[in-house]
Amino acid sequence: MTLEQTILNGVDRNEIYRYLSAKRKVDDSWQTYVEAVLEETGTLILPNQLMIEDAISIDANQVKLISSELQLTSENFADHIKGGKRLWIVAATLGHLIERKIKYYFAVNPTRAVVMDACGSALIESYCDILERSIKDAHTEVKGFTSRFSPGYGDLSLTTQRQLFERFDISKRTGIHLSEGDLMLPQKSVVFMIADQPVDTPQSIGCQHKCASCTLQHCIYRTEGM
Amino acid sequence: MLKQRIKNGTLIFDGAMGTYLQKSGMAAGEHPETLNISQPALIQSIHLKYLKAGCDVLTTNTFGASPLKYPGDIAPAIEAAVANAKAAIDAYQRETGDASPKYIALDLGPIGQLLAPMGTLSFDDAYESYRRQAEIGIRAGCDLILIETQTDIYEAKAAVLASKASGDIPVICTMSFETGGRTFMGTDIESMATILEDLGVDALGLNCSFGPKEMLPLVEKLIGETSCPILIQPNAGLPKTIDNITVYDTKPLAFKEIMTKIRALGVTHIGGCCGTDEQYIAALKEIVILMPSPDRKPAPERFRIASYAKTVTIGGCAPVVIGERLNPTGKKRLKEALRQLDKDYILKEAISQIEQGAAVLDLNIGLPEIDEAALMPVLIREIQGIADIPIQIDSSDLNCLEAAAKYYNGKPMINSVSGKRESLDTILPIVKRYGACVLGLTLDDNGIPSAAEARFAIAEKIVREAVALGIPKRNIIIDCLALTASAQQSDVIETIKAIQLVKSRLGVPTVLGVSNVSFGLPYRQLLNQTFYIMAMTAGLDAAIINPGHQEMMSARDAFNVLNGWDEQSKDYIQTYGHITKRVETIRKEAVSGADAGDGSTGGLYDIILKGLKGQASETVEGLLKTMPPMAIVDEIIIPALNDVGSRFENGTIFLPQLIQSAETVQQAFERLKAALSAVEGASISKGKLVLATVHHDVHDIGKNIVKVILQNYGFEVVDLGKDVPPETILEACVQYDIQVVGLSALMTSTVTSMEKTIALIKKERPETIFIVGGAVLNPEYAQMIRADHYAKDARETAQIVQQLFR
Structure with missing residues (x-):
């Protein structure tokens, strides 16, 4: 199976519907429609990634990547990976074609554009899940792992993004660029980090909707019931 | 001569510099180019290793020396880089006595910023950046320019044009692909080859991304797409970075094995990229000794135009439809859209032609009150921002043609040159300079001749003059011109004869604006359709028509079956197989997909x-x-x-x-x-407002949804797009005299841009009312940044706007 198919197969439909503000099950004709758009979106992906692994030391709000000589400042992040000895940084993207197609549809068929945008978000999540799993599979000696954490979460500033990009030459190696405001282009791109844990952690992959730990109390995507 | 050697001989390029420097202990985050000055001995020693391994070309340590990326003055860094390469060559020749020529390639890596419309860097700024690098490098004494690791063909175009404008030394351009056969920006192998070859590079090829194994299938494809010499520089396999050490998974022996296969395909120039060292280059030297001049099958000569991601071949295949509707002649609504720069309408027209089956779009914006040279690049960029269909630039304004050919992302087709002296002298140099295709009209200073032979003579003259200027014959297409049957009945058949002559004697493809034939006669469709079929039968390769006209498209579909283009009638059966209804509606139904939702009818x-x-x-x-x-x-x-x-x-x-x-x-x-x-003074407009995603924020889906909903309620929206600086929003408020502004931001970090925008405009125009929205905002935050209203979604925005304009 190609990587593109694996990514498509891994998509969580519930995520797509959540991005599309569906509060209840949508009827069959719409489900068929969403599936068709998802399939089309799947043909537009150009997946690319970069993985960095390094030993870390954690001191208060400082996370130091030892060999890479890089220091990240964040209380939330330090707390999230507390006890960890190694850190994996992953940059992943689905390329530019999705974005152009969304713009295309916005000009003639905004409904399809909106659905495609949601499908693209679900696809990049699926890709991240695959990459996260590959790290875990390659390191069976590690007892547990943290969940994913990204620049911009909590007090880990978005400017961390630039630190990582410059240090690891992420633009050249993945094609992801940073805008002036440190946002990633293409938009369907993610940088995430996971660390090892000295204790067993639940073997789940991906976003566990730990919205309760997020400071964005008003986020429209905040999962209820946390 | 180096140019000759690139064309007919073999060159071994060197291996990696960056990863070599990392192995040599370059400090984390350091710019490799600074070492040209601070550690020249280190750089020279790496060069020397490659020379001893057998390379012919040293690549300067200037990959990141772009004035838009490098923190200091680039001139000393580039000059030192060239000097280091020279010093290494001198040392090598002294040490070994080998007097064979060695060359210095000025390395030009990507700038590291995305070009507009996907990013914000302008083509001109990219061009200037490369021009400055090239000028310094040439002055310092480099022998050729190597533009490499490009993923954006638009940036590659800027780099090639800038390099060629800087001096008369060879230019080579290589791009990085993904395993799927596209660069990260979406360019495929065929489009890369089509565009770069005619931009006049001396060699083109692939580098970086992955090892030779993954590159092999891409090289097999590339060989069939171009006759240009090819340079292949793979990595030493796929990289993995652990504890700051990047390891590549292909060893020199395995590298050699696959590079031998690549060489055997007819690749004359080879080298290494990331992770390779002198052992890999020594392996390449062994390949060259064993296989000094590999055979290469010539690629077919075809008329091809391309966008950044799609190439359309005309001639030798099913006739191509060029959509004619983006031309204001006789179109009131399009004229209005051009005057008011109603991009939405123009994009809709473009897309509907694509969906109706146009493979190329003609773009003509000729109106007396419009500055074509200024507007054409803007519209090209808009269309290319959403679709990859190649564009035929249609203008009689020389400045417009030049600007359009320059800023077009791909290999454009210029419509048109004629047999007139002035036209040949002014248009053909533009075609040559920008590696474009050109449409030649069979008319000259005496007008359109009646006889087919006379039209053929003009076509022959156009081809002759173009070829003399260095434009390959494959880039020329001839329009034998349709005359109206009502006025010049006997000339109609001469057009058909001329098509046959041009095809058989000149061997270039033909194109025709078909519908001219029926002016002044009733039931024009019938005449157009019949003439179209006659022309296709005579060998017409492309028609400039309205793809919305069913009878024309259906005639083409049927012709493709009967002429054998549509193998096993697959396309025909797919389009018409299940339909038994009346002719007028069938193609329309077949090509437009159904929407979701139920099909019930009602009020x-x-x-x-x-x-x-x-x-x-x-x-x-x-x-x-x-x-x-x-x-x-x-x-x-x-x-x-x-x-x-x-x-x-x-x-x-x-x-x-x-x-x-x-x-x-x-x-x-x-x-x-x-x-x-139809009613004077009447309008649906309930008010006008500005919408924008604020500066530094690139997320515009929410803003776009709000726009759709507001337009629904009858409001006119001036949509400024995303990443909009405060000053631009202010200007729009002044220009359109607008009091209501909607601002969107997704990221916490860009809410400050929102605050700055509000502060600036409130200072200049205190009466302006701001509505803000976006995932990270809330009513309290909105108040804090002095917005007047917070809207949680598009629906709430519409309610607020309705209140404001009541």
Whole structure:
């Protein structure tokens, strides 16, 4: 199976519907429609990634990547990976074609554009899940792992993004660029980090909707019931 | 001569510099180019290793020496880089006595910023950046320029043009691909080859990304797409970075094995990229000794035009449809759209032609009051921002043609040159400079000759002059010109004869604007269709027609079956197989996909509720017989929209349904606007406002949804797009005299841009009212940044705007 198919197969439909503000099950004709758009979106992906692994030391709000000589400042992040000895940084993207197609549809068929945008978000999540799993599979000696954490979460500033990009030459190696405001282009791109844990952690992959730990109390995507 | 050696001989390029420096202990985060000055001995020692391994070309340590990326002055860094390469060559020749020529390639890596429209860097700035690097490098004494690791063909175009403008030394350009056969920006192998070859590079090829194993299938493809010499520089396999050490998974022996296969395909120039060292280059030297001059099958010569991601071949295949509708002649609505720069309308026209089957779009914006040279690049960029269809630039304004050819992302087709002396002298140099294709008209200073032979003579002259200027014959297409049967009946058949002559004697493809033939006669469709079939039978390769005309497209579909282009009638059966209805509707049905939702019919209110956009226009048509347009808006559309909005709010429907209802209303509005335009002074507009995603924020989906909904309620939206600086928003407020501004931001970090925008505009125009929205905002935050209103979604925005304009 190609990587593109694996990514498509891994998509969580519930995520797509959540991005599309569906509060209840949508009827069959719409489900068929969403599936068709998802399939089309799947043909537009150009997946690319970069993985960095390094030993870390954690001191208060400082996370130091030892060999890479890089220091990240964040209380939330330090707390999230507390006890960890190694850190994996992953940059992943689905390329530019999705974005152009969304713009295309916005000009003639905004409904399809909106659905495609949601499908693209679900696809990049699926890709991240695959990459996260590959790290875990390659390191069976590690007892547990943290969940994913990204620049911009909590007090880990978005400017961390630039630190990582410059240090690891992420633009050249993945094609992801940073805008002036440190946002990633293409938009369907993610940088995430996971660390090892000295204790067993639940073997789940991906976003566990730990919205309760997020400071964005008003986020429209905040999962209820946390 | 180096140019000759690139063309006919072999060159071994060196291996990696960057990864070599990392292995040599370069400090984390250091710019490798600074070492040219601070550690020249280190750089020279790496160069020397490659020379001893057998390379012919040293690449300077200047990959990141772009003035837009490098923190210091680039001149000393580039000069030192060239000096280091020279010193290494001197040392090598002294040490070994080897007097064979060695060359220095000035390395030009990507700038590291995305070009507009996907990013913000302008083509001109990219061009200037490369030009400066090239000029310094040439002055310092480099022998050739190597543009490499490009993923954006648009940036590669800027780099090639800038390099060629800087001096007369060879230019080579290589790009990085993904395993799927496209660069990260979407360019495929065929488009890369088509564009770069005619930009006049001396060699082109692939580098970086992955090892030779993954590159092999891409090289196999590339060999068939170009006759240009090829340079291949793979990595030492796939990289893995652990504890700051990047390891590559292909060893020199395995590298050699696959590079031998690559060489055998006819690749004359080889080298290494990331992770390779002198052992890999020594392996390449062994390959060259064993296989000094590999055979290469010449690639077929074809007329090809390309966008950044799609190439269209004309000639030797099924006839191509060039969509003619983006031409204001006789089109009132398009004229208005061009005057008001109504990009949405122009994009819709482009897309509808694509969906109707156009493979190329003709773009003509000739109106007396329009500055074509300024507007054409803007529209090209808009169309290329959403679609990869190649564009035929249609203008009689020389400045416009030049600007369009320069800024077009790909290999454009220029419409047109004629046999007139002035035309040949002015148009052909532009075609040459920008590696374009050109459409030649068979007319000259004496007009359009009647006889086929005379038209052929003009075609022959155009081809001769173009070839003399260095434009390959494969880049020329001839239009034998359709004359009207009503006025010049006997000349019509001469066009058909001329097509046959051009095809058989000149061997270049032909194109025709078909519908001219029927001017002044009744039932034009029949004449157009018949003439089209006659021309295709005579060998016509492309027609400039309206792809919305069913009879033309159907004739083409049938011709493709009968002429054998449509193998096993696959396309024909797919389009027409299941349909037994009347002819006029079938193709339309076959090519337009069905929307979601049920198919029930009902009143307009119900149609909006269900989002049945295909039925809106017709229903409004019926209603207009008994109701005035504004009553339809106020009594049916607005209440229906409010109903849809409440259903969305209480979760009965989800976002795509809300949008589909909105689209349905837009369809209704199109029909209503037409009705209102008949009544002087009447308008649906309930007010005008500005919408923008704030500076530094690139997320515009929310803003776009708000726009659709607001337009539904009859508001005119000046959409400034995303990443909009505060000053631009202020300018728009002044220009359109606008009091209401909607701002969107997704990221916490960009809410400060929102705050700055509000502060600036409130200072200049205190009466301006701001509505803000976006995932990270809330009412308190909105108040803090002095916004007047917070809206949680598009529906709430519409409610607020309705209140404001009441």
